[in-house]
Amino acid sequence: MLTLTANDIRLGARATDWKEALAQAARDLEQAGYTTPDYLDGMMTRERQSSTVLGHGIAIPHGTPESRGAVVATGVRVLQFPDGITWHDGARVHVLVAIAAQSDEHLDILRHLTRVLDTPDLPDTLSRITDAGDLAARLSRTPVTPKCDRETLCLGVAATSPAELALVAAARLHRLHCIDTGFLARIAEQNPIDLGRGFWLSHHTEGARHPALALATPATPTPGLQGVFCLAAPRDAADELLERIDHILAGNAPMDRLDAEAWLAGMSGEAGPAVTATVTLLNHPGLHARPAKHLVQEARRHNAHIRIRLLEGDGPAVSATSLTRVIGLGARRGQTLRLSATGEDAEQAIAALTRAIHEGLGEAVAPLATAETRATHADLEPPAPLVDDQPIKAVAASPGLALAPAFVMRPPTLTYPDTANDGAEQIRRLQQALKDAAGQLQTLIRQAEGGEAAPILSVHVEMLRDEDLYQAAVEAIHEGASAEAAWWRAIETAARAQETLADRVLAERAADLRDVGRRVLANLCGAALPTPPDTPYVLVAEDLGPSDVARLDLTRVRGLVTARGGATAHSAILARALGLPAVVGAGERVLTLADGTDLVVDGERGCLVANPGRERRERIHRRLEHLSALQARAHECRHQPATTTDGHTVEVCANLGNTAHTPDAVARGADGVGLLRTEFIFMAHPEAPDLETQVHEYRQAFAALDGRPLVARTLDVGGDKPLDYWPLPREDNPFLGMRGIRLSLSRPDILETQVQALLTAAGDRPLRIMFPMVKDVAEFRAARAIVDRVQADVPVADLQVGVMVEVPSCALLAQSLAPEVDFFSIGTNDLTQYTLAIDRGHGTLSAEADGLHPAVLRLIRMTVEAAHDHGRWVGVCGELASDPQAVPVLVGLGVDELSVTSRRVPLVKACIRNLDLATARRQAHRALSLATAAEVRDALEAG
Ligand code: PEP
Numbered sequence: 018m019l020t021l022t023a024n025d026i027r028l029g030a031r032a033t034d035w036k037e038a039l040a041q042a043a044r045d046l047e048q049a050g051y052t053t054p055d056y057l058d059g060m061m062t063r064e065r066q067s068s069t070v071l072g073h074g075i076a077i078p079h080g081t082p083e084s085r086g087a088v089v090a091t092g093v094r095v096l097q098f099p100d101g102i103t104w105h106d107g108a109r110v111h112v113l114v115a116i117a118a119q120s121d122e123h124l125d126i127l128r129h130l131t132r133v134l135d136t137p138d139l140p141d142t143l144s145r146i147t148d149a150g151d152l153a154a155r156l157s158r159t160p161v162t163p164k165c166d167r168e169t170l171c172l173g174v175a176a177t178s179p180a181e182l183a184l185v186a187a188a189r190l191h192r193l194h195c196i197d198t199g200f201l202a203r204i205a206e207q208n209p210i211d212l213g214r215g216f217w218l219s220h221h222t223e224g225a226r227h228p229a230l231a232l233a234t235p236a237t238p239t240p241g242l243q244g245v246f247c248l249a250a251p252r253d254a255a256d257e258l259l260e261r262i263d264h265i266l267a268g269n270a271p272m273d274r275l276d277a278e279a280w281l282a283g284m285s286g287e288a289g290p291a292v293t294a295t296v297t298l299l300n301h302p303g304l305h306a307r308p309a310k311h312l313v314q315e316a317r318r319h320n321a322h323i324r325i326r327l328l329e330g331d332g333p334a335v336s337a338t339s340l341t342r343v344i345g346l347g348a349r350r351g352q353t354l355r356l357s358a359t360g361e362d363a364e365q366a367i368a369a370l371t372r373a374i375h376e377g378l379g380e381a382v383a384p385l386a387t388a389e390t391r392a393t394h395a396d397l398e399p400p401a402p403l404v405d406d407q408p409i410k411a412v413a414a415s416p417g418l419a420l421a422p423a424f425v426m427r428p429p430t431l432t433y434p435d436t437a438n439d440g441a442e443q444i445r446r447l448q449q450a451l452k453d454a455a456g457q458l459q460t461l462i463r464q465a466e467g468g469e470a471a472p473i474l475s476v477h478v479e480m481l482r483d484e485d486l487y488q489a490a491v492e493a494i495h496e497g498a499s500a501e502a503a504w505w506r507a508i509e510t511a512a513r514a515q516e517t518l519a520d521r522v523l524a525e526r527a528a529d530l531r532d533v534g535r536r537v538l539a540n541l542c543g544a545a546l547p548t549p550p551d552t553p554y555v556l557v558a559e560d561l562g563p564s565d566v567a568r569l570d571l572t573r574v575r576g577l578v579t580a581r582g583g584a585t586a587h588s589a590i591l592a593r594a595l596g597l598p599a600v601v602g603a604g605e606r607v608l609t610l611a612d613g614t615d616l617v618v619d620g621e622r623g624c625l626v627a628n629p630g631r632e633r634r635e636r637i638h639r640r641l642e643h644l645s646a647l648q649a650r651a652h653e654c655r656h657q658p659a660t661t662t663d664g665h666t667v668e669v670c671a672n673l674g675n676t677a678h679t680p681d682a683v684a685r686g687a688d689g690v691g692l693l694r695t696e697f698i699f700m701a702h703p704e705a706p707d708l709e710t711q712v713h714e715y716r717q718a719f720a721a722l723d724g725r726p727l728v729a730r731t732l733d734v735g736g737d738k739p740l741d742y743w744p745l746p747r748e749d750n751p752f753l754g755m756r757g758i759r760l761s762l763s764r765p766d767i768l769e770t771q772v773q774a775l776l777t778a779a780g781d782r783p784l785r786i787m788f789p790m791v792k793d794v795a796e797f798r799a800a801r802a803i804v805d806r807v808q809a810d811v812p813v814a815d816l817q818v819g820v821m822v823e824v825p826s827c828a829l830l831a832q833s834l835a836p837e838v839d840f841f842s843i844g845t846n847d848l849t850q851y852t853l854a855i856d857r858g859h860g861t862l863s864a865e866a867d868g869l870h871p872a873v874l875r876l877i878r879m880t881v882e883a884a885h886d887h888g889r890w891v892g893v894c895g896e897l898a899s900d901p902q903a904v905p906v907l908v909g910l911g912v913d914e915l916s917v918t919s920r921r922v923p924l925v926k927a928c929i930r931n932l933d934l935a936t937a938r939r940q941a942h943r944a945l946s947l948a949t950a951a952e953v954r955d956a957l958e959a960g
């Protein structure tokens with residue numbers, strides 16, 4: 018996705034010729050830290066191969082695959098040349114979108130830009146924009162792809178009237194989260210409109226969350242009733258979908274009324290009697306500008322009307338003579354293009370285009386490997402290998418440092434036939450493979466019992482039971498596919514649909530789907546999943562599914578590296594819980610590592626180094642020795658209080674998501690549980706746990722705590738934490754939407770049951786309840802009223818009720834909250850996110866979401882002052898409390914309790930014991946006076 022900020026843009030650039038402009042672009046990329054100086058050579062070579070001008074005044078200079086070694090991180094810089102420059106192909110260019118891409122990410126950027134190019138007068142506008150933010154917004158416009166695909170087709174429905182079919186179609190859109198229940202009600206109230214030729218239309222603009230078109234057709238031929246369309250789209254987004262209906266009305270309805278492919282072809286404008294062909298794209302970086310130009314030139318040579326469509330996905334057919342449209346398909350290697358042509362030269366045109374695509378559209382191409390490697394994208398252009406002793410930037414996912422030989426988990430090569438003609442046998446095989454997979458997962462769940470992976474594995478078992486997935490595979494088997502091909506197709510379709518969701522966490526579920534899908538596929542092929550060595554190693558993988566993590570032998574694995582994924586991917590969450598140093602999103606290059614290559618994983622700085630040189634190796638060993646000595650000492654003293662050298666004690670508690678981990682937290686020296694993320698208990702159940710189940714869960718924690726306090730946060734779902742059985746309306750901005758206490762107050766029954774369970778479980782033991790995401794005292798009062806109500810019936814001996822300070826308004830208004838709350842616990846993860854306006858899980862920006870930013874520190878100080886003025890205590894339970902640099906500052910600001918991942922408890926305690934309060938206060942004071950997080954860190958490092 019192309020997300021630009023004003024900082025990525027340089028306005029008012031000037032150059033005497035295109036070469037100088039290109040050199041400036043290379044310099045800007047380098048200065049932004051994306052490339053090394055060598056990248057300019059790659060960009061030059063690329064221009065020599067063919068111009069990177071897209072048209073409409075935009076060029077997209079980038080390097081060649083060979084120059085990827087000069088790419089440090091994927092990124093884009095935009096240069097505006099108001100006077101224009103004449104490019105070497107004669108085109109006039111006003112904007113350079115210079116791209117540094119480690120793999121094929123630039124394809125997405127290209128696809129994005131093709132949407133921008135639809136605007137008339139674009140070159141003129143681009144040359145005159147004087148506000149970098151404007152230009153960023155214009156280039157970053159997010160395209161909304163209307164949904165109209167296999168999933169929105171309801172073919173052969175047992176219904177005989179347009180009204181019934183309209184409801185079926187609307188219900189499908191509802192299930193796909195494209196409409197809300199209000200829309201459903203409106204469709205139920207209205208009569209479909211007769212469009213002629215047996216087609217009908219139900220349409221409404223209100224309640225449409227995502228533009229979509231569904232079609233329902235009757236099971237038995239019914240006079241005057243071929244099908245009913247249900248259109249959900251605001252007026253400005255309806256045109257593209259109405260065009261699809263027009264194509265059907267123009268005579269493109271298929272003869273075989275149950276053939277989904279034929280309906281989609283008809284709707285996309287492929288005329289009935291057209292000459293058609295499907296061809297697989299073989300170009301390594303996909304259908305980028307150069308091969309697309311070749312394709313368009315070939316299409317223009319023929320006297321035919323040629324359209325082209327990407328079979329994987331839900332886009333319409335586009336004209337094969339439009340360069341921007343063809344690039345806009347965003348086709349990747351291994352995907353299938355469907356060509357259709359009408360007109361005098363239709364046959365020749367299709368034959369020529371098929372040949373051209375097959376031959377690589379002017380580029381050297383290699384045939385595809387097996388079906389499985391195609392499905393997992395493993396056959397993209399081989400990425401450049403890692404250079405010895407050179408750090409590679411990635412996303413820091415879990416702190417710590419490791420140096421060990423790499424074990425690269427390569428998915429097994431699974432070969433299988435695409436087709437089969439014994440449908441019943443294929444279904445039997447699929448059922449057996451599913452059953453085996455469920456058995457294997459149950460075994461893994463037992464092995465992972467009590468661990469963080471267990472709930473995720475349970476979700477996998479649910480996925481295996483998904484009726485829609487199974488039906489999609491069975492349908493494909495009926496159409497002649499083998500069990501393997503049918504199953505993988507079903508998984509890929511579902512995973513891709515998941516990936517298109519705006520919600521990042523839901524989109525990351527695609528990895529879970531593929532993970533569970535591969536397990537079934539391996540069973541079908543009788544293949545074993547890869548086994549790691551029995552000596553210490555760093556695990557390197559494209560992405561790690563939870564079942565991979567559950568299989569990890571923690572006595573040997575020293576660190577994790579993944580090519581894909583962000584900081585919120587399950588692999589990252591699990592790595593943190595397991596205390597394994599990890600970096601994620603390191604790019605496909607890490608997969609080129611040979612097994613046994615020494616690899617440094619620096620989970621603190623977010624980088625990795627292959628084959629470190631002697632000096633670096635010595636440095637790493639020194640750091641490792643220092644760390645392990647520190648850890649050993651800290652472990653020995655873990656049960657002693659965390660008291661500074663001048664006698665000030667700070668409580669150090671543990672953050673838990675699973676009550677079964679409480680004994681472990683206590684064994685590590687935790688003074689209590691400072692944050693029980695109760696939503697994980699809810700997530701581990703297929704439906705909301707009832708009172709009894711919750712009481713049982715919380716009792717486990719109280720029993721293990723043996724009189725130490727338990728701070729339980731009430732259910733915090735929404736935003737980054739979805740709950741499958743509590744579907745939330747799709748929101749453009751879920752982090753600013755229904756989450757935390759807002760959501761709980763909308764279902765007070767759930768909150769009340771939870772509070773009742775906590776109070777019942779507590780009895781005479783110390784219980785602290787806190788509400789997440791509170792913005793002001795009104796919200797606190799509403800939530801507290803529920804606690805008061807329950808407390809009248811369920812008395813407890815030692816209860817305190819507080820709020821989490823996660824929203825800046827809560828800190829700013831701490832003086833008005835403090836008289837009413839018993840305590841504050843500062844959730845620095847969210848507080849930082851909302852204060853700095855940086856999505857905490859953002860793939861690239863999240864590194865800047867630093868809780869040591871003076872703006873966040875000032876909010877912490879305000880909270881502490883307000884609390885202490887009223888005799889209340891303050892904890893910090895966000896990740897900042899685990900950060901060794903931040904601990905003195907937090908202590909110096911007067912924080913009374915730090916709550917951290919269990920594994921960090923001994924270290925944080927040790928760190929406090931080394932402090933004296935006066936120095937900590939001085940450090941905090943200094944930090945507050947600085948202007949940026951970097952300045953704070955520099956000052957702390959300087960001491
Ligand atoms: C926080 O926001 O800092 C916090 C502890 O809550 P969570 O990370 O669960 O949102």
Ligand code: MG
Binds near residue numbers: 789846
């Ligand atoms: Mg939070």
